[in-house]
Amino acid sequence: MKITAVTPIPASVQLGRLPMSFCFVRVETDEGLVGFGEACDSFGATYAGVIAEIVTQALSPLLVGRELVAVEPVVELLKLSTRRRLGDKGVAAQARSAVEIALTDLVAQAAGRSVSEHLGQVRDRVDVYASSTFLDEGPAPFHADLLAPLLERGVRLAKVRIGPEWQQDLRTLAELRGLLPDDLELMIDGSDTFTLPTAVQIAERLGDLGVRWFEEPIPQANRAGIAALAAKSTVPIAYGEHLYGREDFLDALAHDGISVVQPDASTSGGIAEARAVAGLAAYYGARVVPHICAGPIALAANLALAATVHTINLIEYPFFLAPAWDALGAGEKFGIQAIENGSLPVPSGPGLGVSLADDVATRFPYQLPGARISGTVAGVLDRFVGDR
Structure with a gap:
């Protein structure tokens, strides 16, 4: 089949105190098949x-008119064509991730199988x-109440976030630990x-x-600090959502001492690249x-990733995004009610098993963030500012 159009679809959805934006990619073919990806x-x-x-x-001109038989040669072309101009990390890798996911969706659809x-x-x-x-954001009972619907569905692992007022956060955490089931x-x-x-x-x-891992405690660029922490900490140190491609992960595994890696198919280069990262991680023990904090296409891609790697038996589930998944996606549903015994089913429909709702662009127009900083209150650097 031949690629006939590559269309990015940015969108914004109001979630709680701030709008959250998503970037999807729609790839069309001359056989009528349509694939979706997400960054x-x-x-x-x-x-x-x-x-x-x-x-x-940068990417669409390299894709339109090209025959699509296998994904890897096309993605390699994108990397070779853009790495000296756009680099291998950050938004360039994120954009390639979205395209790779869409192409993988298409090839699986053409084969009549799920990804x-x-x-x-x-x-x-x-x-x-x-x-x-x-x-x-609240006292220990507040956090216990947030987690309760997930526990009712059999979830037995949870993550909370600690900020600059870490002394008080640790007191809240100790109290929360006492409110949650021992297991x-x-x-x-x-x-x-x-x-x-x-x-x-x-x-x-x-x-x-008894915390299982401490994720991204030090800014990800401070690699010497991360290595020093990993050498001293009795808690495993986790990184990955800001690492791009197998080379970046290999460097972190070899030199930073991390023992939990968190690739994301919608960030690190696509599904195939994230699978390669998993292989490297196994070598280092x-x-x-996988990290997940995006829309329904990214979630489906990471479910497919986990479903095809023996050593991945757990993924992140940011439950506050469930309303956005329902609003933006079509096909497989990923809301809390889809969880049974603490697990989600892997989509079995052709391709990713989920697509984008037809009216996303008009119903959820993209809003420029302006001075707003994602993950903060009132658009100021009230988090991520170091020790207090």
Whole structure:
């Protein structure tokens, strides 16, 4: 089949206190098949318009008119054609991720199989962990109430986020631990906030509470600090949502001492690249738990990733995005009611098993973020500012 059109679709959905943006890609073919992909910038495509322009200006001209038989040669062409101009990381990698997912969707559809069946399915359900909010947003009972609907569906792992007021957050965490079932495992996200001395102190306290991993405690560019923390921490250190491609992950595994890697098919280069990352992680004895914080296409892509890799048995589930998944997606549903015994079913329909609703662009027009900073209150740097 021949690619006839590549169209980015940026959109914004109001979720709670702030709008969250998404960037989808629609790829059409001369056989009438349509594939969908999605990019994630690790808290939704805040600058979805930037990613859309990369797709329009740089990637689409390389794709339209090209025969699509297999995905890998086409994606390799995109990388070779853009790496010296756009680089291999950041928005360039995110845009390529969206295109790779759409092409994978198309090739599986053409074969009459789901993506996971096409790549080699090893499981038909994937366990999820409840990915919740910052501890400073409420007292311990508030957080227990947020997690309760997930626990009722059999979820037995959860993550909460710690911020600059970390001393109070740790007190809230200790109280929350006492409100939750003994068999529920807790993880903590540091959101790139802390200096090394503070991260070491926090990690020690988290070890006392039995926390399973400490995610992104130090800004991801501070690789020496991450390595020093990993050497001192009794809690596994997790990174991955800001790593791009197997080379970036290999460097982090070899030098940073991380023991939980979190690739995201909609960030790290696509489904195939994330599968390659999982293979590297196994060599270093690291656990692989895909990151997810985007729309329904990205979630479906990461479910397919997990369904085709023996060593991936858990994925992130940011339950606050469930209204957006329902509003934006068509096909497989991923809301809380879809969880059974703590797991989601892997879509079995052709391709990804989920597509984009026809009216997304008109019903949810993209809003430029302006001075608003994603993940913050009132558009100011009230988080991610270091120690206090």
